[in-house]
Amino acid sequence: MVSFTLNGEERRFDGDPETPLLWVIRDAERLTGTKYGCGIAQCGACTVHVDGMTRRSCITPIADLEGSSVTTIEAVSGREAEAVQTAWTAIDVPQCGYCQSGQIMSAVSLLQMNPAPSDADIDAAMAGNICRCATYQRIRQAIHDAASSLEG
Incomplete structure (x- = not known):
């Protein structure tokens, strides 16, 4: 057990x-x-x-x-999670949405470790998350937006 x-x-x-x-x-x-x-x-x-x-x-x-x-995605919470979820919604990141729980979990973890990531930091942290719809540019922008919202 x-x-x-x-x-x-x-x-x-x-x-x-x-x-x-x-x-x-x-x-x-x-x-x-x-x-x-x-x-x-x-x-x-x-x-x-x-x-x-x-x-x-x-x-x-x-x-x-x-x-x-x-x-899991059902219970992820905290400042970073709220910022990521808000940014994801604001710029309409998901298309089919299948990968989004994994994307969000990775983005939250990134922002918990690095509250002001560069493009290279984001690309490295998110490299293992594949999006069939190729929304990578919106994912990166949403992470930047979430990081900016955490600064204030």
Whole structure:
């Protein structure tokens, strides 16, 4: 049995310890905001925060999370999260929206670590997040806008 915190609530998973976190989140916990994209940690659709850091949930065995705190898109919060969500909406970042939970989780983490990122910082932090609709310019602009809103 693996005990961990999910979105602020204690959880226990009594299944195969090699089960990827993504399937625990989606199937066992019924939280569908975190998406399955590629299954090999290359697209970023499954990005969550584990103990405050981004993690690809599709390749993270639940056994690795004993005692950890996991945050999904459903519960991400704080100044950075609010700034990112506001900026995303203001400039209409999503098109199909499939990748957006992973994009937002990565952007929030970036701004928590670097409140004034350059284009190069943004590109490096977001490199593992693929957008099928190619909204990369709007994603970068939204991160800049979110960072600017945090300055005030």
